[in-house]
Amino acid sequence: MSWAVLGQGAWMPNRVGVSGVLAEFASDDGERPDLTGYPSRLMRGTSTLTRMCAAVARQALHASGADGATIPAVFASANGELNIAIDQLTMMVTGDGKISPARFKNSVHNTSAGIFSIAHGNKGMTTSLAGGPLTVAHALLEAFGILDDGGSQVLVVVGDESLPEPLSQLKQWPSFAAAWVLGREAPDDGTPRARLSGLSATPADTPVPASLPDGLQHHPCVPGYHLMAAIDRAEREASAGSKRLGLGSDDDEFWSVAVGR
Amino acid sequence: MALPDDVPLPTRQHRLGWLGFEQIAGQVQDAIARWGADRVGAVVGTSTGGIEISERAFFEWRETGSLPAEYSLDDHAFHSLARTLRSAAGWRGPTSVVSTACSSSAKAFSSARRLMRSGRCDAVLVGGVDSLALTTVRGFHSLSAASDTPCRPFSGERRGMNVGEGAAYLLLERDADAPAYLAGIGESNDALHMSAPDPEGNGAAAAMELALADAGLQPADIGYVNAHGTGTLRNDVAESRAIARVLGCTTPVVSTKSYTGHMLGAAGATEAVFALESLRRQWIPANLEVAPLDPEITISLPEQPQAAALEHVLSNSFAFGGNNISLAFSRSAR
Numbered sequence: 001m002s003w004a005v006l007g008q009g010a011w012m013p014n015r016v017g018v019s020g021v022l023a024e025f026a027s028d029d030g031e032r033p034d035l036t037g038y039p040s041r042l043m044r045g046t047s048t049l050t051r052m053c054a055a056v057a058r059q060a061l062h063a064s065g066a067d068g069a070t071i072p073a074v075f076a077s078a079n080g081e082l083n084i085a086i087d088q089l090t091m092m093v094t095g096d097g098k099i100s101p102a103r104f105k106n107s108v109h110n111t112s113a114g115i116f117s118i119a120h121g122n123k124g125m126t127t128s129l130a131g132g133p134l135t136v137a138h139a140l141l142e143a144f145g146i147l148d149d150g151g152s153q154v155l156v157v158v159g160d161e162s163l164p165e166p167l168s169q170l171k172q173w174p175s176f177a178a179a180w181v182l183g184r185e186a187p188d189d190g191t192p193r194a195r196l197s198g199l200s201a202t203p204a205d206t207p208v209p210a211s212l213p214d215g216l217q218h219h220p221c222v223p224g225y226h227l228m229a230a231i232d233r234a235e236r237e238a239s240a241g242s243k244r245l246g247l248g249s250d251d252d253e254f255w256s257v258a259v260g261r
Numbered sequence: 262m263a264l265p266d267d268v269p270l271p272t273r274q275h276r277l278g279w280l281g282f283e284q285i286a287g288q289v290q291d292a293i294a295r296w297g298a299d300r301v302g303a304v305v306g307t308s309t310g311g312i313e314i315s316e317r318a319f320f321e322w323r324e325t326g327s328l329p330a331e332y333s334l335d336d337h338a339f340h341s342l343a344r345t346l347r348s349a350a351g352w353r354g355p356t357s358v359v360s361t362a363c364s365s366s367a368k369a370f371s372s373a374r375r376l377m378r379s380g381r382c383d384a385v386l387v388g389g390v391d392s393l394a395l396t397t398v399r400g401f402h403s404l405s406a407a408s409d410t411p412c413r414p415f416s417g418e419r420r421g422m423n424v425g426e427g428a429a430y431l432l433l434e435r436d437a438d439a440p441a442y443l444a445g446i447g448e449s450n451d452a453l454h455m456s457a458p459d460p461e462g463n464g465a466a467a468a469m470e471l472a473l474a475d476a477g478l479q480p481a482d483i484g485y486v487n488a489h490g491t492g493t494l495r496n497d498v499a500e501s502r503a504i505a506r507v508l509g510c511t512t513p514v515v516s517t518k519s520y521t522g523h524m525l526g527a528a529g530a531t532e533a534v535f536a537l538e539s540l541r542r543q544w545i546p547a548n549l550e551v552a553p554l555d556p557e558i559t560i561s562l563p564e565q566p567q568a569a570a571l572e573h574v575l576s577n578s579f580a581f582g583g584n585n586i587s588l589a590f591s592r593s594a595r
Binding site: 085101106108110111113114117121123126130138141142163167171252 | 308310312315316318319320322323328332333334335338339340341344347348353355356357358359360361362368371372375376378379381395396399400401402403404448449450451452453454455456463464467580581582583584
């Protein structure tokens with residue numbers, strides 16, 4: 001069974017959209033995610049993670065023509081709202097020691113999913129996962145499961161923001177999020193951008209490119225960057241065959257997926 | 262119960278998670294023996310992961326300027342406990358983590374069922390774990406949602422929730438001769454507010470209706486509802502309206518949070534265990550300290566435990582982000 005890639009989106013600081021994130025150099029634009037279509041009141045007090053997830057979800061929906069009000073959605077992040085967690089701990093040791101309720105309501109791992117459902121009026125199904133280095137693989141596993149179970153389309157959003165002080169003393173990466181709309185069928189107006197198939201513990205046959213935006217090689221969702229690049233290549237090189245891409249590993253659990261036209 | 266010396270359990274969440282897992286470890290080993298390690302997987306729900314060690318590390322850093330030498334963000338990470346269990350128990354199938362706040366381990370059932378329906382697993386361990394942390398205790402106080410006295414869900418004198426902690430696990434298996442069956446799942450979003458429920462309970466009602474439809478059941482088939490029932494003013498009124506609309510006002514409804522407190526990411530699995538125990542024992546527990554009843558709440562709230570002929574039950578879980586799920590369990594396979 002193969003699933004059609006109907007649209008994708010991506011964001012990094014100063015790298016907007018799939019082409020911006022895949023470009024050799026960052027631009028001066030897009031220091032903050034574009035939140036067009038998201039009410040400013042709703043986004044108040046949200047993290048960079050939630051904002052970039054909102055932005056890439058909208059890009060992928062726009063590129064695919066999918067309906068944000070009805071599509072099931074899988075959100076995944078290895079570390080979630082750690083910046084808000086550290087903000088809350090700082091509040092405990094400064095001022096009156098109280099946590100802001102506005103920050104607390106946006107501190108849960110499914111904040112991005114909740115904001116998405118509210119902004120798009122989506123009363124269907126959303127979920128939020130965390131899988132460490134398997135975050136992207138498990139997001140696709142869940143999405144494939146939704147399609148296997150009869151769903152016609154699914155939105156997948158993955159991302160992690162850069163770590164706050166003092167956690168950044170231990171490791172660091174740039175903020176990055178990506179999104180895909182997958183579907184059972186090709187779009188009405190022609191062929192899909194690519195097809196994904198065979199999500200399994202099969203060894204990859206595609207070496208990942210050595211060149212990445214600075215620091216992204218340490219990012220827990222870096223397989224999402226490689227997936228986005230592979231989909232982009234498949235879309236541009238229609239004659240290229242299907243290639244199997246590694247999606248990460250943790251102890252002896254590993255996943256790969258075939259990307260082709 | 263003793264903790265093992267040879268399994269790394271660096272946080273309270275790991276330790277609670279291990280103590281809960283020990284109780285089902287034998288059945289998991291049996292499933293591995295029958296299906297093969299590659300055909301057994303796990304989905305664990307947690308709201309906060311091991312945040313308490315990051316809290317302590319942060320406070321030490323504020324005092325000394327250095328993080329503790331033994332601190333690792335990987336130990337705090339949501340997926341850490343599930344990887345520990347996988348490594349120790351020896352299953353080799355997919356092992357993922359759901360974190361949708363207070364519905365996390367109920368949503369784990371949905372992910373687990375997808376793993377089985379996709380043909381990737383024949384048995385899936387479903388679990389939920391959360392441990393007490395300053396962040397959650399103080400956070401719920403900031404929302405004026407926490408009670409300083411034992412919580413009294415659905416009572417006219419309820420003052421809010423109590424944050425609890427613990428772990429619960431269940432083993433789902435394909436084609437098993439089991440004491441109970443996962444009959445249906447309904448998932449919905451309120452699409453209204455990040456921390457407050459839809460006052461009319463529309464999202465909650467949708468989740469229950471979808472669970473009934475998925476199970477092929479009628480409202481009259483449900484003999485008991487294990488409610489989300491947090492004990493907050495708004496949740497309990499919204500949920501009772503939803504239950505009244507979907508099931509009517511005579512189906513017994515109990516919030517077992519009056520016994521456990523709100524175990525956050527562990528609540529869904531814990532309350533599924535309560536629901537399954539009700540099916541097994543043909544028995545409905547009492548709502549503790551529910552009198553005097555709230556006149557706005559018109560559903561049936563047993564004040565005494567009672568025997569009951571139960572074939573089908575529902576277990577509700579709702580969460581921040583307006584995330585709702587209702588699980589239908591049956592005594593016999595459907």
